[in-house]
Amino acid sequence: MELIKPSFGLIFWMLIGFAVLFFILAKFAWPIITNGIAARNKKIADQLEEAAKIHEEMESLNKRHEEMMVQAKAERDALLAEARKVSEEMYEKAKLKASAESQAMIEDAKKSIYFEKMKAITDAKNSIANFSIDIAQKLITEELTDREKQEKLVEKWMDDLHFN
Amino acid sequence: MSYKSFERRLAAFFCTLILLFACQNLSAATEETEKFDAGPFIIEHVIDSYGWHICGDGDKSVTIPLPIILFDDGHPVVFMSSKFHHGEAAYNGYAMGWGENKGSIVKLDGNYADYTGLLEEGEMYENHVCKWDISITKNVCALFISLILITCIFLSVAKRYKEHPNEVPSGLQALVEPIIVFLQDEVITPSLGKNSNKYAPYLLTLFFFIFLNNMLGIVPIFPGGANLTGNIAVTGVLAIITFFVTTFSSGKEYWKDIFNTPGVPWWLKIPLPLMPLVEVIGIFTKPFVLMVRLFANITAGHIITLAFVSLIFIFGQMNPAIGLAVSPVSIFFYIFMGLMELLVAFIQAFVFTLLSAMYIGMAIGEEEHEHEAVVEA
Numbered sequence: 001m002e003l004i005k006p007s008f009g010l011i012f013w014m015l016i017g018f019a020v021l022f023f024i025l026a027k028f029a030w031p032i033i034t035n036g037i038a039a040r041n042k043k044i045a046d047q048l049e050e051a052a053k054i055h056e057e058m059e060s061l062n063k064r065h066e067e068m069m070v071q072a073k074a075e076r077d078a079l080l081a082e083a084r085k086v087s088e089e090m091y092e093k094a095k096l097k098a099s100a101e102s103q104a105m106i107e108d109a110k111k112s113i114y115f116e117k118m119k120a121i122t123d124a125k126n127s128i129a130n131f132s133i134d135i136a137q138k139l140i141t142e143e144l145t146d147r148e149k150q151e152k153l154v155e156k157w158m159d160d161l162h163f164n
Numbered sequence: 165m166s167y168k169s170f171e172r173r174l175a176a177f178f179c180t181l182i183l184l185f186a187c188q189n190l191s192a193a194t195e196e197t198e199k200f201d202a203g204p205f206i207i208e209h210v211i212d213s214y215g216w217h218i219c220g221d222g223d224k225s226v227t228i229p230l231p232i233i234l235f236d237d238g239h240p241v242v243f244m245s246s247k248f249h250h251g252e253a254a255y256n257g258y259a260m261g262w263g264e265n266k267g268s269i270v271k272l273d274g275n276y277a278d279y280t281g282l283l284e285e286g287e288m289y290e291n292h293v294c295k296w297d298i299s300i301t302k303n304v305c306a307l308f309i310s311l312i313l314i315t316c317i318f319l320s321v322a323k324r325y326k327e328h329p330n331e332v333p334s335g336l337q338a339l340v341e342p343i344i345v346f347l348q349d350e351v352i353t354p355s356l357g358k359n360s361n362k363y364a365p366y367l368l369t370l371f372f373f374i375f376l377n378n379m380l381g382i383v384p385i386f387p388g389g390a391n392l393t394g395n396i397a398v399t400g401v402l403a404i405i406t407f408f409v410t411t412f413s414s415g416k417e418y419w420k421d422i423f424n425t426p427g428v429p430w431w432l433k434i435p436l437p438l439m440p441l442v443e444v445i446g447i448f449t450k451p452f453v454l455m456v457r458l459f460a461n462i463t464a465g466h467i468i469t470l471a472f473v474s475l476i477f478i479f480g481q482m483n484p485a486i487g488l489a490v491s492p493v494s495i496f497f498y499i500f501m502g503l504m505e506l507l508v509a510f511i512q513a514f515v516f517t518l519l520s521a522m523y524i525g526m527a528i529g530e531e532e533h534e535h536e537a538v539v540e541a
Contacts, residue, residue: 002211002267003463006397009233009298010212013307014401021311021373026365029318033344034364036325043330 200481202474210391210466211267212303214245214260218386225250228386230305234258235296236271245299253282261293268293303398306390310377318372347371347517355521356528359413363524366409370402371517378462378509382502393512394462396455403455406520410527411447417529422447450523454516461512465505472498 216228229246243255251260257277261268272279273290283289300308317336324337333341352360352367377398380388392398422443424433432439475494480487 003207004396004459005267006395006400007212007268007297007301008295009301010303010307010395010397011401012298013300013304014398017307017311018369018373018401018405021314022366022369024315025318025369029322030365030368032322032325033318033341034348034361036322036329037341037345037348040330 200474200477202471202478205474206467206470209470210394210463212301212391212395214248214269214299214301215250216302216305216386216390223250230300230302232258232269232299233297234269234294234299236294249282254279256280258294259283259289259291261291265291265293269297269299270294302390303392303395306377306380306387306392307398309387310373310380310392313380314372314376343371344368351514351518351521355518355525357525359525359528363409363413363521366405367517367521370406370520371513374402374458374516375509375513378513379506381462381466382505382509391463391466393458394466396459399455399458402458402516403451406454406523407448407451409520410450410523413524414527415529418527421529450519454519458512458516461508465501465508469498469501469505472501 214232215230218226218228220226227246227250229244232241232243232245232247234241241256241258243258247253247255248260251262253259254272254276257272257279259270259272261270270291270293271277273292276289317340321337321340324333324335347368348360348364351371352364356363374393377392381391381393383389423440425439425443428439472494476487476491479490
């Protein structure tokens, strides 16, 4: 029976003891502990949020960076293509111009060669004529010394003339 | 020394210790003529007493004397319990009760009103029980020890929070914090919602008081070993505090639910107020059940544990060899029960706190709380 008979003394001390414990802990321990835990939880949550934000920012930065890279690449490619085109055009133009020029030069050369040739031919003709006249003169002077020969010659000339 | 080998050495040490004790008890059992009675032995270990028995038996026993404080006819009387000589002597007319007054202090009447000396066996002493007895008994002493322990633990933890805010928990803080967070998240907040902050100090104090005393109750040696939470006065006081907190924080809804329970057919209320009667009884049964549950669980655990220990002596009295043979089995079950009690120590503290939180939450009744997590153990 002793087991289930509450004793007055224990109830008395228990009431006092528990009350004292409650007031000490409620004043000096629980608020500090629970607030400490809550503050730390909040700090961790804040830091996680911040980290997520930074991560997001990093991601957007990366994305922008990548975009910029792509853009730059495209720009470079465009520039290169344009440069190639321009250079090719220039090359073509130069080629055309050069060929035209060379053609013109060739033409000039041909002309000048023709002129020179003609001139040379004319000179040669003139010289040959002169030489012929000289030779003819000499021949004539030589031949005319002999009557017979003169006659024959005239005859021949006459024949030639005739055939011409 | 590696952990494994340390473990083995520890096991060997305890085995030797147990064997030594067994041998000593064996020799003691053969010497003693007094018959071992398990019933009183167990009850003696479970109930309160005026001295803190450490070891030994009879005259050779080592007991810490504790002060006895009485108010007899308005006069305070203070003396040490050692004056009683284990209940065999009277001091200034005061003596340990016997018979139906066993466990209380009695005042001898008549010729023996101021008697100091040994009490004779078989003599009839007129006596009456001293009602106003606030002696520092074994349980009160254990209560003070646990109060000092809890205060020291939580003040040091609080100090750590104050001096090292937002730091990784360490030491005691790391031990205590998960339990506090668990209680807050699983018990207090689900039951009380936005009123959590108001009632959290009481519920946390309640939990750690019960838990620590349960644990100290399992420790068989001083300063543990007092069956504080297995004492009906202690659990009763805790239950009464919960009852008062519940009643004083109750809202209109709570009383409306009691006297006009919704969802119940009208004929249970109108001619005969059956349902309100049941509900009113319920107000008182709730704390009563709280009191009995904690008391019974802890005391039953101790009784079973002690019964296993007693088995050794019971068998040892038949034949020392049987006692020796039984002791490993007994010790195995003793250890098993000890582990069970560790579990029960937590569960009972948890259940007491959870139910208190739920009763308070229901009494406030401002919003629908989660009541699914009811654990009836």
